[in-house]
Amino acid sequence: MSEIVIKKVILHRLVMQLKNPFSTSFGTFKDKDFFIVEVVDQHGTQGFGESVAFPVPWYTEETVETNAHVIESFLIPLLFDAPFTHPEQVGQRFQSIRRNNMAKAAVEGAIWDLYANRSNLPLAKVIGGTKQTIDVGVSIGIQSSTSKLVEIISQHVQEGYKRVKLKIKPGQDLEVLAEVRKKFPNLPLMVDANSAYTLKDIDRLKEFDNFHLQMIEQPLAHDDFIDHAKLQSQLETPICLDESIHTYSDTKTAIALGSCRIINIKVGRVGGITEAKKIHDYCASRKIPVWCGGMLEAGVGRAHSLAIASLPQFTLPGDTSASNRYFAKDIIRPEVTMTNGTVQIPMQAGIGYQIDWEALEEYRIDKKVWNNMEA
Template identity: 65%
Template sequence: MPLKQIKLHKLNMRLKAPFTTSFGTFQDKEFFVTECIDREGNRGFGESVAFTSPWYSEETVKTNEHVIEDFLIKALKENDIEHPDQVSELFAPFKRNNMAKSAVEGAIWDLYAKRKNISLAKAIGGEKTEIDVGISIGIQPTVKDLLNTVDHYVQEGYKRIKIKIKPGWDVDVLREVRKHFPDTPIMADANSAYTLKDIDHLKQLDDLDLTMIEQPLEHDDIVDHAKLQAVMETPICLDESIHSLADARKAIELGSCKIINIKIGRVGGLTEAKRIHDYCRDHDIAVWCGGMLEAGVGRAHNIALTTLSQFILPGDTAGSSRYWEQDIIKPEVTVKDGVIHVPDKPGIGYDIDDEALEKFTVDVKTFQL
């Protein structure tokens, strides 16, 4: 692909409401939109998903900027790319920093699909024309607030409700939710808030018929999760522990989980996400696509990924209006009865709203290739 320029747009967007997890609370989202431009003027877009603080992983907005500018763009200058799958090989010498890699690789995948005049979903081998989606609900001020929030999204038709938990806001809260919503698929997301000392406490969740509990133990663990899964009926889903196909293989062999959450940014891009998907498909492990409070570009990439066959559980890709007063794509992502219809336009399937992009941009840098 004859790459000509890469633009690094730094944005700051305010969520409609504060979002609280076991990590903390925030409302302003600072991130990068990457733009790759070829010599014919085609534009491909990716999005970084790191936060300003290293809550979720060691990566931050600042480290993304450093790695993209000083290493990844330089690697692209020095090498020719014929297919996006080559990008992950090109970036392999640079350890970790998967969110930075994904932001650049995603823009190249979008550009590739546009040059081929096919959708990104088709470019990566997806077949679905619509996907089921759920909703992720942060920790609420009161149980009553949580019940009202759950009811709102159940009425909107979302296929699954994910509830953030932490010690002191877990079993009793989920028991109350289950009492009011006996037939709703519910999962709990712990974001590494527990240890093996909490086994007896966590085993109480087995009475609540949860779809899964996500990442209850340490963010980099697969050994203790295997011990916990061995004594729990509730399926464990791994999130933060899975950064690569190698991680997924080891977790599955150890019996650390029954489900894997594939996040494009966490695993370094669509190419590695596809590899993990294929391995899980071959080993009968259900997968789903988690969210990182993305704006429209990242949301579109998630939609494309979820068209792969083994994404059999509803993901976190809610509509744009769930999080933003205004998104940076046209049309915005919409959900009807818990379903998103996959766009078939070339690339990510949505147009960039250049006015909105400029409105939320606080800095932009252009690099010649």
């Protein structure tokens, strides 16, 4: 492909209200505050990316405000620094900035979309995706009562979702699971602790084996590999790592130590599609199943997740469910829809969806524009 010169970057800040509050072991979210990154090349071709950091540094050290600072002060100048021919070169250029993976992923995602648009190919095909549809599950936050949780699960089972993930924490775990399993004895079920336990809870964690779960996601500390390995050696249920995996190197460490048997790949958490592909390929070579987690994305981020989930080693249902699961109105046309537990991979160029500018402008609270004066 010929040289790509980024002429303009537009940062749209949006706030979208969730249809229902989403509660985990580390907090409750009612609104999605995030950025849409729009890049424009020398021919006027556009690309779009989305940030996934939360307003508070509960999940990682990044926040909406730190994303803004890093994108504006460091990543945009690096993007304007020189032309490039492939998105992977942008990821390499960003390596001079330590961590800040969610900021990097938002910008790199826009570049991948632009590149796929210039190639007139779907993003999924450009990155090596092989699937036409992906299986999806649903993630359910901690509820005020078990009866309410059972009601929500019943609704999603009727809708066709192929796996249910329950958020848990000490005091809202085994008793809840016992009731859920009584009602849904054969439902593919997993739990996500978001680092709410320690090895002091090992006897309690061993009891999770009684519920025939697909996996326990991130039971221990976000920066731990050693204790997860100790725990995994004493559990029949596979451990899946999420918050611990930020890089290809983290992936190699976790697999070498036996810290997990499954890995959750989130494009934002690992710094973009380039790193996500490397992690996917390494897991495939080691026969480690992977799946695509969710970060309450709006339509652009949801589209990027669909693209990465089209890679062949994504063998477990992901969290990239329908737009209307979270938002009354999304910012893309058409919205992401689910039928019988599957989502269709779009075959149009780029991310495969068009921006609904009326919706984006309705949710937008700020807009900043950078022009590349050297180009």
